[in-house]
Amino acid sequence: MPSQVPSDRLLAALPEDLRPQAAERLKTAGPVLRRLLAGLYGDRAGFDAWLGDLMASLGKLHAERAPELRALDLQRTAEPDWFLNQRMLGYCAYVQNFGGSLHGVAERIPYLEELGVSYLHLLPFLRPREGENDGGFAVTSFDEVDPALGTNADLHALTTRLRTAGISLCSDFILNHVADDNQWALAAKAGDARARAMFHVFPDRDLPDRHERTLGQVFPQVAPGNFTFVEAMGGWVWTTFYSYQWDMNWSNPDVFAEMAAAMLRLANRGIEVFRLDSTAFLWKREGTNSMNQPEAHQILQALRAIVDIVAPGVLLKAEAIVPTRELPAYLGSAAAPECHVAYHSSLMAAGWVALAEQDTGVLREVIRKTPPLPPAATWLSYVRCHDDIGWNVLRAEAQVASAGGAPARLAAVARFFSGAEGSYASGAAFQSTDPNAAHGSNGMAASLTGLQTAATEEERSLALRRMQLLHGLALSFGALPVLYMGDELAMENDYGYLDRPRHAMDSRWLQRPVFDEQRWKHRYDKSSAPGIMFQGLANLIRVRRKHQALAANAPRTLLADAPDGVLALARGDGFLTLMNFTGQPQDYALQGAWSDCAAPGRVEGTITLAPYAMHWLARE
Ligand code: GLC
Numbered sequence: 001m002p003s004q005v006p007s008d009r010l011l012a013a014l015p016e017d018l019r020p021q022a023a024e025r026l027k028t029a030g031p032v033l034r035r036l037l038a039g040l041y042g043d044r045a046g047f048d049a050w051l052g053d054l055m056a057s058l059g060k061l062h063a064e065r066a067p068e069l070r071a072l073d074l075q076r077t078a079e080p081d082w083f084l085n086q087r088m089l090g091y092c093a094y095v096q097n098f099g100g101s102l103h104g105v106a107e108r109i110p111y112l113e114e115l116g117v118s119y120l121h122l123l124p125f126l127r128p129r130e131g132e133n134d135g136g137f138a139v140t141s142f143d144e145v146d147p148a149l150g151t152n153a154d155l156h157a158l159t160t161r162l163r164t165a166g167i168s169l170c171s172d173f174i175l176n177h178v179a180d181d182n183q184w185a186l187a188a189k190a191g192d193a194r195a196r197a198m199f200h201v202f203p204d205r206d207l208p209d210r211h212e213r214t215l216g217q218v219f220p221q222v223a224p225g226n227f228t229f230v231e232a233m234g235g236w237v238w239t240t241f242y243s244y245q246w247d248m249n250w251s252n253p254d255v256f257a258e259m260a261a262a263m264l265r266l267a268n269r270g271i272e273v274f275r276l277d278s279t280a281f282l283w284k285r286e287g288t289n290s291m292n293q294p295e296a297h298q299i300l301q302a303l304r305a306i307v308d309i310v311a312p313g314v315l316l317k318a319e320a321i322v323p324t325r326e327l328p329a330y331l332g333s334a335a336a337p338e339c340h341v342a343y344h345s346s347l348m349a350a351g352w353v354a355l356a357e358q359d360t361g362v363l364r365e366v367i368r369k370t371p372p373l374p375p376a377a378t379w380l381s382y383v384r385c386h387d388d389i390g391w392n393v394l395r396a397e398a399q400v401a402s403a404g405g406a407p408a409r410l411a412a413v414a415r416f417f418s419g420a421e422g423s424y425a426s427g428a429a430f431q432s433t434d435p436n437a438a439h440g441s442n443g444m445a446a447s448l449t450g451l452q453t454a455a456t457e458e459e460r461s462l463a464l465r466r467m468q469l470l471h472g473l474a475l476s477f478g479a480l481p482v483l484y485m486g487d488e489l490a491m492e493n494d495y496g497y498l499d500r501p502r503h504a505m506d507s508r509w510l511q512r513p514v515f516d517e518q519r520w521k522h523r524y525d526k527s528s529a530p531g532i533m534f535q536g537l538a539n540l541i542r543v544r545r546k547h548q549a550l551a552a553n554a555p556r557t558l559l560a561d562a563p564d565g566v567l568a569l570a571r572g573d574g575f576l577t578l579m580n581f582t583g584q585p586q587d588y589a590l591q592g593a594w595s596d597c598a599a600p601g602r603v604e605g606t607i608t609l610a611p612y613a614m615h616w617l618a619r620e
Pocket residue numbers: 134135137138174241277278319386387
């Protein structure tokens with residue numbers, strides 16, 4: 001069996017001047033790609049011909065890449081850890097909520113520059129399904145911008161303007177499923193056998209029932225079960241999420257080739273980062289929960305090899321909301337790189353647990369279990385996102401030192417953020433079918449940290465400190481931090497979704513508000529909540545930029561000598577962050593003299609952390 005891909009098919013599609021460089025990249029990534037694809041599809045009849053056609057298609061897409069994107073590819077190949085420095089900062093927003101349209105988003109670039117943003121994740125903006133579409137996560141066409149948000153030309157204009165401002169555009173690439181009105185789904189419904197084979201379709205309940213025995217449920221309340229009977233298909237279609245989101249059958253090489261090409265066409269439109277949605281679910285295996293299967297990793301590694309050949313300036317970001325032990329695999333290894341970035345959903349959720357419990361036990365356990373990463377890879381740190389904060393990923397960590405067991409412990413946290421038991425939070429439990437089990441919690445950060453219920457100056461100030469604290473964790477952990485639109489202005493829950501029939505059953509809309517112009521205007525007013533939040537955050541971002549110790553790849557050490565309610569993290573050479581997750585003052589004994597970076601001053605000996613206070617200290 002040959003160990004190299006048929007490189008000639010790719011090279012033949014390229015103009016003369018691009019061939020040497022492509023040949024060079026193929027030397028390293030070609031054998032990797034060959035091995036992975038042979039492992040996935042090698043036993044299929046016609047594999048070699050299929051691989052040849054795939055290479056020809058990659059060559060064509062490579063040839064179509066614009067000169068400015070090729071320049072970016074070269075620049076980033078020369079500096080593969082370009083996204084690990086402490087100046088990288090992300091921002092995430094819905095197009096319609098942030099700017100109304102792609103054009104409106106472009107108008108907000110000065111604001112992003114003011115914040116120091118270098119990476120913008122716009123939630124799905126491709127043509128979605130008509131009617132309900134899971135916030136755009138049911139994609140009808142990968143090649144067309146949602147007409148409600150703009151045109152393909154607007155997308156091109158936006159990526160160009162962003163690039164000029166030093167901001168990379170990140171787009172979701174939803175590779176687990178497509179909408180039931182996507183061209184392949186329509187063709188399948190019309191009886192096209194090739195299209196039908198791109199999905200998992202079962203004539204009766206036999207296999208679905210067998211799979212259901214071990215499958216989980218993503219939306220147990222609003223979309224129970226993992227299969228949907230579709231009349232036109234004469235059978236049951238695998239639908240992990242909503243019934244109108246059809247899972248792709250990645251065991252079919254046609255799916256791989258079509259999806260790889262769709263991703264590269266988007267890369268050629270100027271997308272620089274892909275948020276690979278729901279990566280854990282790509283491969284199905286009876287007797288398992290069909291998550292995190294080895295083949296799902298092989299698919300991602302093969303996509304990475306393709307990106308390394310055709311568009312090496314592009315980053316892949318894994319969205320896999322899975323237990324901590326499953327997370328590192330999404331970043332691969334030095335020998336087999338996978339995604340460049342992966343959401344650290346355990347760290348995010350554990351920060352909230354620390355607030356609810358006023359104890360950093362679970363958070364420390366997560367940090368202890370976070371291994372060093374391969375070169376040119378990092379975590380994505382965040383305080384919250386457009387989805388619920390899922391608690392189940394923390395089962396293993398919550399089991400440690402827990403008298404009542406992890407489910408009960410996490411259920412108490414979920415109740416806390418729903419505002420139960422006298423808590424300051426105003427959120428909503430998500431998809432909990434059992435009041436004693438945890439699923440997820442929804443709500444804007446400001447509402448979950450108590451700003452919405454704050455009745456006094458003191459309460460307001462505590463809520464703002466809690467919010468700064470969680471942001472401080474994301475900014476100082478050693479990762480690529482991403483801010484979620486509105487949090488920087490302490491925006492609160494949006495209950496408007498309850499009046500929209502398409503959204504009313506999905507409380508994740510609580511945290512998907514429209515950008516608040518009034519709060520934005522108050523961002524310099526230090527007597528207002530938005531002003532305090534914005535200025536505090538802007539200050540942390542400025543400090544972070546100055547300290548190499550806060551780069552994603554600078555070493556991190558969890559210090560064991562802090563009280564239970566305090567997280568002490570040493571970073572790089574001589575940097576220390578202290579975070580008090582409790583409502584009481586806490587003492588910490590410092591060794592040596594330090595300067596306080598965010599609130600300048602000199603500290604030594606015992607430092608007393610005010611309730612929910614954070615200090616970033618640099619050794620003098
Ligand atoms: C991801 C998205 C989420 C969506 C789901 C299905 O988890 O973040 O919003 O509902 O995938 O596409």
